[in-house]
Amino acid sequence: MRDEYPSVDEEQSVHLEIDYPNAKELNRWLPLVKWLLAIPHFIVLIFLILIAIILVIVAWFAILFTGRYPKGIFTFIEGVMRWGARVCGYALLMVTDKYSPFSLD
DSSP: OOOOSOOOSSOOSOOOOOOOOOTTTSOSSTHHHHHHHHHHHHHHHHHHHHHHHHHHHHHHHHHHHHSSOOHHHHHHHHHHHHHHHHHIIIIISOOOOSOOOSOOO
């Protein structure tokens, strides 16, 4: 018997690298305001996450019947995850002072 599939033993996890913030470059008083500035992002993200959950169910059926993950649904869900990571980096982790754009890119 031969195994034609590529080995998955080497990379079985997703890696996320976040640069350690330089405290000298960050504004000292901005953390008091960041949570207020992030509220619109969190409101929009709640709706986007609800839509993403529905689309994951739709994608499951699409994969079940066609054997392929729809590209548009994949791009949307990837964008929502990216947006959520940017907002968490800005408001919760406080690794940047750059305000996150309202974008899925």
